[in-house]
Amino acid sequence: AQSVTQPDIHITVSEGASLELRCNYSYGATPYLFWYVQSPGQGLQLLLKYFSGDTLVQGIKGFEAEFKRSQSSFNLRKPSVHWSDAAEYFCAVGAAGTASKLTFGTGTRLQVTL
């Protein structure tokens, strides 16, 4: 069975600082990996996804993530955080063939200080 671990429940960064949110997955084959963001009172929005190919993927809002098979990781990064990035971030994994059925991590809540 597939699973996702987001080790950081809550992270606080200053506006303008860099950000890295960690995600580790467990899956027997090549996974499909996703990052979603949930702003307060909102549904989830897809930031980026990895299916195959280049292991560094670019997403919306200046986010990127790198797939590292050797570490079973898919960490999310942003070089300079904006106050509007404060939200809950979810990493998710899907299996090829049933990738629309996603398993989500427990989320990381990002707080941005001015």
Added chain:
Amino acid sequence: SAVISQKPSRDICQRGTSLTIQCQVDSQVTMMFWYRQQPGQSLTLIATANQGSEATYESGFVIDKFPISRPNLTFSTLTVSNMSPEDSSIYLCSCTGAGGKTGELFFGEGSRLTVL
């Protein structure tokens, strides 16, 4: 892309009652799903809503408690039956895009239920 509208956005319900949540998508989509997000927790898939047939439920979820309908390719309902305080959650409808891109799920804003 797909835009999802859910109703109600929030409700306060009494123990033992049932509530039906509606999910409307602005385009025909292949797959629709219902997720539950309990307070402070992640999303858990309840079921896949199948058009014209019974929903496919995940382990731990049963049709008697969470009956689901999907009469066409743009609409689905989830009923939370005989509610208890443990059912207090956000219920999220999601779907694949109209092009059916693998794994690219779109989500509604959720229905926040509080059961007293």
